[in-house]
Amino acid sequence: MNDTLETVRNLAGRHAATPGGLLPALHAVQDALGHVPDEAVPVLAQAFNRSRAEVHGVISYYHHFRRTPPGRTVVQVCAAEACLACGSEALLVHAERSLGCSRHGTREDGAVTLEPVYCLGLCASSPAVQINDRLHARVTPERLDLLLAGEGHAP
Secondary structure: OOHHHHHHHHHHHHHOOOOOOHHHHHHHHHHHHOOOOOOHHHHHHHHOOOOHHHHHHHHHHOOOOOOOOOOOEEEEEEOOHHHHHOOHHHHHHHHHHHHOOOOOEEOOOOOEEEEEEOOOOOHHHOOOEEEOOEEEOOOOHHHHHHHHHHOOOOO
């Protein structure tokens, strides 16, 4: 049996009896696999007695879920109101140029994925960026360049 589908079945089984368990199952799948692959949709639909369209709708509605594997480094720039008011749009534009990939995209070499996200929880210290699992506050374009250089993605 396909290891990916077995992983999805196991994770779905852990949440199938929980009211609203589809969302925790989707998070668990993405945590385990790095994304929610298309072949997971029918497995999740069956486990939660939903249509494939409903499961796909949940995946596509929430910006957090990815349908394709991310780059080796994931750069998330907060685009929520507080960060937007403090310059996150300019930071996103700068990141696109520096990284050579567009929002919601992965660079051709697979090195980096750029994602706008909606609240990293550092509203008082905007704009916020998360690189892989590390949060950074009060990020300027210059500081972003330094952080990226530390990850091996110098502009």
